[in-house]
Amino acid sequence: MKRIILAFLLLFGFSFNSWALPSDFERLFPILTKPSIEKEISPKTTEELKKLFKNSDKELPRVFVKKLPADFAQKGNKKLYSKILTALILRENEQILNERILFLLLKDKADKGQPWTAQEQAYFDYLVNKYDAIVLKTTPTKINDLFMKIDEIPPSLAIAQSALDTDFGKKNSESPFGQMGWLDNQTYAPIKYDNLSDAVRAYVLEMNATPNYDDWRRARDRHFHQQTPRASLYMTQGLRTYRPEDTAYTEKVKRLMTDNPFIFKMDEINLTK
Numbered sequence: 001m002k003r004i005i006l007a008f009l010l011l012f013g014f015s016f017n018s019w020a021l022p023s024d025f026e027r028l029f030p031i032l033t034k035p036s037i038e039k040e041i042s043p044k045t046t047e048e049l050k051k052l053f054k055n056s057d058k059e060l061p062r063v064f065v066k067k068l069p070a071d072f073a074q075k076g077n078k079k080l081y082s083k084i085l086t087a088l089i090l091r092e093n094e095q096i097l098n099e100r101i102l103f104l105l106l107k108d109k110a111d112k113g114q115p116w117t118a119q120e121q122a123y124f125d126y127l128v129n130k131y132d133a134i135v136l137k138t139t140p141t142k143i144n145d146l147f148m149k150i151d152e153i154p155p156s157l158a159i160a161q162s163a164l165d166t167d168f169g170k171k172n173s174e175s176p177f178g179q180m181g182w183l184d185n186q187t188y189a190p191i192k193y194d195n196l197s198d199a200v201r202a203y204v205l206e207m208n209a210t211p212n213y214d215d216w217r218r219a220r221d222r223h224f225h226q227q228t229p230r231a232s233l234y235m236t237q238g239l240r241t242y243r244p245e246d247t248a249y250t251e252k253v254k255r256l257m258t259d260n261p262f263i264f265k266m267d268e269i270n271l272t273k
Contacts, residue, residue, distance in 0.1 A: 025105045025120055032098035038091070040066040040197055046075040053083045060087050060271050066195040073170040079262060081169035085162055085176075086155040086266045088200040093152040094271075096208070100150045103127060107143055131209045148217045149208045154224055155266040157232040158203065160257045161242070177203045178243070212241040230264050233257055 041063065043049050049072075052063045065084045068076070106124055109116060116124065124142075128134050133145040158177075162169075165178035172178070175190040176199045183189050193199035207213055216238025223231040236254045243249040257263055 023105075023117075025102060025123075026117075028105070029102060029119070029123070032102055036091075036095075038062060038064060040064045040195070042067040042195075043069050045069050046072050046080075049076075049080060049084070053080060056083060057265075058269065060090070060269055062091075062271050063087055064091060064197060066197055068169055068173050068196065072173075076169055078163070078168045078260060081163070081166075082155075082159045082263060082266055084169070084196075085159050085200070086269060087271060088197055089153055089155045089158050089204070090269075090271050092201060092204045096150060096152055096204070099127065103146060103150050107147065110139065110143060130205075132211070148214075148221060151208065151217070151220060152224070153204050153207055154220075154232040154235070155269075156230075156257065156263045157235060157253075158200070159263050159266060160232070160236075160253050160260075161203075161239075163260070163263075164252055164256055175199070179203065179206065213238060215240070230257075232264070232267065 043052070043065070046069050049065070049069065052061060060083060063084075064087055068084075072081075102123060106116060106120055109120070127146055127150065128142055131146055131149040133142045133149065136142045136145055161178075162176045166172045166176050169176070172190070173196070174192040176193075176196060179191045179199075179202065180188060181191045183191075191202075193202065207216065216235060219235045219238040220231075222228075223234045228234060233254060236250045236257075239250050239253060246252075
């Protein structure tokens with residue numbers, strides 16, 4: 001189609017430079033960066049949640065839970081919590097995939113020695129800042145770093161890490177991934193989040209952006225994209241820095257996965273269109 005349009009313009013005396021066609025980046029940018037309008041919910045009872053996720057073993061509804069109901073500790077179960085978390089992870093993965101598409105378009109132009117437009121440069125700078133690649137000095141090394149960072153999080157891994165800290169949502173719901181931070185100059189404790197979606201978003205960004213997880217991201221690149229069976233099981237070795245004070249942390253995550261094999265099926269499930 002582009003060749004036909006270009007031939008038409010040349011036939012009628014237009015030069016490509018003076019009547020430039022929009023690039024793939026320019027066409028896709030407003031679509032892939034459009035803010036999400038999907039609502040989050042805070043069900044009052046676990047029974048409401050069960051109805052929402054009923055018959056969702058092959059495809060998850062676009063139900064994004066902001067807060068678990070008060071009775072979840074008594075009436076919730078492992079599979080329901082896994083589905084709730086998977087929906088939130090997959091929503092973040094959708095945004096990451098959009099970012100990756102735009103990033104790969106920039107990478108393709110750079111690989112061909114083509115200059116970026118002002119809009120493309122601004123978006124690249126945004127990605128560098130978001131994924132903390134700013135410490136690297138040259139554009140090629142920043143590109144290589146971003147290539148490893150702008151990528152999906154396997155839901156099974158997130159479920160296992162969260163299940164270990166929360167007993168599948170039955171405790172510590174304000175800190176679903178046990179992320180630690182300095183609350184003041186003297187107190188180093190689990191970070192508490194106002195809602196589950198904020199916690200998931202912070203977790204995803206931490207796994208993709210923090211230098212501590214370079215080994216984990218290399219393992220992801222090696223196993224997840226090669227479609228290694230139960231890839232996240234092999235990726236647990238890159239989690240040594242997630243809880244450095246607990247030398248058995250990676251083994252605990254791995255054991256939880258093997259004890260609850262249904263978790264791996266979450267990597268094969270999708271959100272409804």
